[in-house]
Amino acid sequence: MTSRSPGLPLSPPPAVPPALPRLAAGLLGVLLWGAGLGLAPASAQSAFPERFQRGTGTVRPLTRVERPLPMVRQPAVRQPANLPAAQLRPEPGRYPAPREPGMGRPGRPRPGGGWGGVGIGVGAGIIGGILLDQATRPRVYEPEYDEPPPPRYPRRPVVTVEEDFDEPATRPPRRTRPVREAAPPRRTPPRTARPAPGPPAVSVPAVAETRFVPDEILIELAPNAQADTVLRRHRAVLLASRSFALPGVTLIRARLEGGRTARGVLAQMARDRDVAGAQPNYLYALQQPAPGDTAALPPAAPVPDKQPQYIVEKLRLGDLHKLARGEKIRVAVIDSGADQAHPELKGVVEASFDALGGEARPHAHGTAMAAAILAQTQLQGVAPAARLLAARAFSGEAGPAAASGTTFHILTALDWAAGEGARVFNLSFAGPQDRLLSRSLAGARDKGIVAIAAAGNGGAKAAPLYPGADPSVIAVTATDAEDKPFSQASRGSHIAVAAPGVDVLAAEPEGRYAFSSGTSIAAAHVSGIVALLLEKRPDLNLEGVRKLLTESAVDLGSRGRDAVFGAGRVDAPAALARALPVSELGR
Structure with a gap:
């Protein structure tokens, strides 16, 4: 770019009309084309002489006779060597014909080719195209002489006021688009891959x-x-x-x-x-009392009023039965069967089932558990108005496997009791951990059945026994009349509560009675209390019952929950008070 001195404006060059270059290019092309055509006759005469009259330059058509014949080579004629040059005769076809008037030099074409005019015309067209292209190109903007070209898309004029130069110019607010609510995301079900078959x-x-x-x-x-x-x-x-x-x-x-x-x-x-x-x-055993802990009474002997019946005072059954008696609650005792002819069990058996088959003989363990819950005459059951579902899953035979039951028989008895509408399972037996039994108890919990299990009589150092240690049951340990723990009871964090279970007067087959000790009868007492709670609160499930029993229990041993007593000894009236509405408590 050239520099421009201030005060000395340069005049722009004169503008050339855009049509003049095009006109000049067109005229030049026409002249050159005509010149090319003027040279065409000479070149044509030289290229095609036979079509022109000699000396006239006029064209005449070439007939068939006048067409040149192919040259035939004649044999050479020997000339005498001593003849003069004037007498020598030319051999026919050996030399060209002599030149005639009006023709050029023999054997040579006249100057000028047959494509001269075409070449000149093509060159003229090329030159004209170049000139035309230069003429039609847009003019280059020269900032020294020309005005700037107008913008391609003109902007709107911005109006400013001189007085407002100090303040920033304000633009009108932009129109805001309405906010559209985003559509809720599509809920596509997750694709779960089919699990590959794993090991059994x-x-x-x-x-x-x-x-x-x-x-x-x-x-x-x-x-x-x-x-x-x-x-x-x-x-x-x-x-x-x-x-x-x-x-x-x-x-x-x-x-x-x-x-x-x-x-x-x-x-x-x-x-x-x-x-x-x-x-x-697997094999499971009923939690029989240890030798020396059971004292049998004669069938007709009267039942002592005070010490053997300390559970009446400890559980405050008199006050408890004024509020609930377990009306129409079905309690299933999965045991060795019960003596349904015993006076304490007359009229309370709703149904019975024998998972073992064969001849069934009444057994002391099953009879004692059923009477602890529903006793009617000399003994005072915890839930006397409940209904008994007596399921026999233990043989009760003498020998090494005395009162033993298997996984298959226990599952059969549980299934039957659930089908009969049981709300409480009393499980006063213990044994190894069992995957199938655990699944069955989980299924009962899902159906609203509350399972009460004995913690076991394995001793303080024994490993946890099942089903007491299963999370789908409420494990119960035993205490005596002074709230001391049963010496042979199992320990562990799985124990929920304790209940009277030492030196308790219990029923035996053939109308007899005996003192019994162990976690089995303690679990039966808690099963009766659960029947009372379900009478007033049928909506309770396993966890709801567990909460009522543990929160209302009397704390024993070390402060808080421990491995010996769990949350403490059950307090049946306090647990029932938590379950009943205030209006019923004031009756």
Whole structure:
């Protein structure tokens, strides 16, 4: 860019009309084209001489006769060597014809080619195109001479006032678009991948565990698996097959052949894809009182009024029965059966069931548990108006397996009691941890059934016993008349509450009575209290009952909850008061 001196304006060059270059280019092209056409006759004469008259330059058509014939080479004629040059005759076809008037030099074309005019015209067109392109191009803006070109898209004029130069110019507010509410996100159900088939849930007992039937196993088949194929593969014989509603499973009870043991076969089944689950048929024992803790009374002997009946004072049954008696609440006692002809149980049995089959003989344990809950005559039951569901799942036979029951029989009894509308399960037995039993108790909890279990008589250093240690039950330990713990009771953080269970007068078969001690009868007393609570509050579930019992319990031992007493000894009136509305408490 050139510099510009102030005060000396430069005059712009004169503008050239845009049409003048185009006109000049067109004229130049026409002149050049005409010049090319003027040279065409000479070139045509030289290229095609036979079509022109000699000496005239006029064109005439070429006839068929006048067309040049192909040259035939004649044989050479020998000339005498001594003849003069004038007498020599030319050989025909050897030399060209002599030149005639009007023709050019013999054998040579006249100057000028046949494409001269075309070439000149093409060159003229190229030059004209270049000139035309230069003429039609937009003029370059020269800031020294020209005015700036107008913008392509003119902006709106901005009006400013001289007085307001010191203040920033304000623009009108922009129109805000209405805010649209965002559409709610689509709820697409999550795609859950189908779980890959995993290893079967097989419970292989530890080496130190002996509480199971050695030659029996319980099998849960995988979908589409054939029972005959699985049994044949593992050399087992079918004993029974049953579907259970509470755990939601169909089980096969099988006996092993050929001296095979349950532990060895279960280890093999852990790799069998046709087996969804398998475990031993565990053994459970009723929590019998220890020798010396039971004193039998003759059938016709009167029942002492004070010491044997200390539970009436401890549980304040007189005041309690004024508010509730367990009306129409069905309590299932899963035990060794009960002597339904005993005077304490007349008229209270709603239904009975025998999961073992065969001949059933009344057993002392089942009769004592049922009377502790529903006694009617000389004894005072905790819930005398409740209804008894007596389920026999324990044999009660003498011997090493006295009063023992298996997993299969207990599950059968629980399923039956749930189908009969039981609201309370009394489980006064103990044994090993059992996966199938735990599933059954969880199913009962989901149905609103409250399961009460004995903590067990294993002693202070024993491992937790089941089902007392299962989270789906309320575990109960035993205390005596002075609120001291039962010496043989199990300990643990799973214990919820304590109840009277030492030297308690209980019913026995054939109309007899006996003193009994243990966590079994303590659990039966708590089952009666739960029946009273459910009479007034049918909506209570397991956790609701647990909360009422633990929050109203009398604290014993160390302050707060402990492994010996749990939350403390049950206080039935206080628990019922928490469950009843204020209007009923004032009656």
